[in-house]
Amino acid sequence: MDDKLLANIGLNKYESSVYWTLLKKRELEASKLSQLSRVPIGKIYEILKDLNKYGLVEIQPSRPRKYRAVDPKIAFELMYKRREEEALNELKLLRETFAEIERQLSNGDSPKHVETIFWPDKFHDNELEETVNSFFEDIEHDICVVTPLKYKPGVSEQYDDSMSIFSKAYLNLAQRGIHVKILDSHSQLLPSIKELINSIEDESVKSNVQKFMEIRILETEHDFVIFDSKTIFLDIEDQINTGTSLGMTQIHDESYTKRFKAKFDDLWTKGKRFNFK
Missing domain, CATH: 1.20.5 (Single alpha-helices involved in coiled-coils or other helix-helix interfaces)
Structure with missing residues (x-):
């Protein structure tokens, strides 16, 4: 089955793998299901609990406990109504x-000068990369970024797929001499940036990048980006498909942005410094 079909009904990669395995095998114990679906045993019970909550999997009152896929016709109808x-x-x-x-x-x-930008249903080829670079090209001094808990790996395929593009863009800014400060909630951004920096062979270039880029770790629900202490970008989360972004609100107002910069500075003092090595 095409994984995208299961993703369209809201299942992540692990949930899709477990559900598809149960559809094929009908009834399994958790340990065997973990092995066949290639989902770590430490995750399997959490995944099964969520699938049971969705109405896709039922728990058999046996010892050892077994799990069975609910008839898709029944499960999908109930899921649709819910x-x-x-x-x-x-x-x-x-x-x-x-x-x-x-x-x-x-x-x-x-705030004054508020602009709302909506993303297309799907970015094609290098469209997202070109969009990000077009926003970043006007930055003159610094960028302050807060990546929230919803960017953690596996929470959203949309966010996971975009992290490599943003990591390259942040690296390019640092190479331009733009100060990049990122407050991150353990997202995919961290290993991506670390890999890019470690791939730089010229030590002087690597040292210069690290001079202009600083990352701290802090798990937070806050989600905003500030350009040059003048412009703020706020994410617009899709309320129908949570975990995805509809677009962003762009506010050009220095006095309004100052409040967000003060909040960023407060969060920054609480963050733990990230080691690139």
Whole structure:
């Protein structure tokens, strides 16, 4: 089965592997299921618990405990009805959020020069890389980045796939002499940047990159990027398919951005320095 089909119904890589294995084998113990699906035994029970919550897997009252895939016709119908109800509630929340944003923007303290940019349904070829580079080319002095917990590996395929592109872009900024400060929640960005830096053969170039790039580790829900203490970028999370991004809000307002810079500085003092070696 095409993994993308299972991803479209909200299953991550591990969940897809376990569910597809049960569909083929019907009923298995957790240890055997871990072996056949190639999901680590330390993860298998958490994955099975989630699949049971989705209504895709049922637990057999046996010793040792066995797991069985629910008839897809029944499971998918129940999942559809549950998702339909969740979608309606999320759309209601989204409308209420829009109304609240409009209310706040109507206040005197609201930011000026606000622009909303929506991503395409799918980036083609080098489109995402070109988009990121186009945003970064105007940076003159520094960039402050906060990557939240939702960027942790395996949480979102969209975020995982984009990390290599962003790591190259941040490295290019450092090579240009732009100060790059990243506060990271153990995302895929860390090994990607580390690999890129370690691949640099010229020690003087490597040393210069490390001079202009500093990363600290702090698990946080905050999610924003600041350019030159003038412009702030806020992620717009898709309320229908959580874990994916619809686009971003770009705010050009120095006085408004100062509040976010103060927050960044506060978080920065709490972060633990990341070692590139």
